[in-house]
Amino acid sequence: MAAKSGEMDYAVAEYALVGCHECDLLFRKPQLQPGQKACCPRCGALLFQRKRSGLDQCLALAFTSLMLFVLANVYPLLRMNIGGRVQEGALITGIEELYSQGYWEISALVFVVTFLAPLCKLLCLFYVLLPLRLFGRRAPKAVLVFRWTALLSPWAMTEVFMLGILVAVVKLADLASLSPGIALYSFAALMVSMAAGDAALDEHEVWDQLEPSVD
Numbered sequence: 626m627a628a629k630s631g632e633m634d635y636a637v638a639e640y641a642l643v644g645c646h647e648c649d650l651l652f653r654k655p656q657l658q659p660g661q662k663a664c665c666p667r668c669g670a671l672l673f674q675r676k677r678s679g680l681d682q683c684l685a686l687a688f689t690s691l692m693l694f695v696l697a698n699v700y701p702l703l704r705m706n707i708g709g710r711v712q713e714g715a716l717i718t719g720i721e722e723l724y725s726q727g728y729w730e731i732s733a734l735v736f737v738v739t740f741l742a743p744l745c746k747l748l749c750l751f752y753v754l755l756p757l758r759l760f761g762r763r764a765p766k767a768v769l770v771f772r773w774t775a776l777l778s779p780w781a782m783t784e785v786f787m788l789g790i791l792v793a794v795v796k797l798a799d800l801a802s803l804s805p806g807i808a809l810y811s812f813a814a815l816m817v818s819m820a821a822g823d824a825a826l827d828e829h830e831v832w833d834q835l836e837p838s839v840d
């Protein structure tokens with residue numbers, strides 16, 4: 626059934642049926658208050674949970690992540706002292722170095738998963754959540770942008786990159802004297818902040834608020 630007007634959209638949402646992801650039991654979508662959760666009456670699986678903080682916690686963590694992202698890209702990542710020769714490396718210089726050595730595929734992959742995807746994901750989140758939180762209305766094409774946010778999530782691999790840095794640090798420790806830069810601490814904090822942001826994001830609530838006027 627196609628909904629033509631705004632009123633019809635509300636009606637469809639009100640009577641929409643949802644299925645339990647564990648036992649496929651169908652039931653009418655519950656309207657939850659902040660802090661409430663809904664469990665399947667047959668198997669007990671957690672179906673919906675409304676966070677008490679609403680979108681505030683997620684937005685606060687997204688702001689924190691953006692600030693840490695800037696710090697992680699502006700300041701040096703590592704300072705190496707090899708036989709008296711001091712060298713500093715930033716995130717972007719590592720990508721440039723890979724490119725200049727002919728590893729353009731790896732350089733492009735590192736650029737996408739450590740820079741482009743996390744930045745786009747954060748900007749998409751702001752674009753969708755800020756108008757909802759501040760004005761109670763959705764931005765143009767917010768539904769599409771929120772879908773992109775979900776698509777970008779698997780590509781924002783800050784934790785994999787952090788693991789790579791730690792492996793490199795352990796291997797280089799015998800060859801050079803290493804001291805971590807501000808960017809390394811920022812990147813580690815960014816990893817935690819983005820994971821916490823993912824956990825704080827109440828996708829059901831965002832979809833509920835976007836639902837009345839789907840693009």
Ligand SMILES: [Zn+2]
Nearest residue numbers: 645648665668
């Ligand atoms: Zn169930």
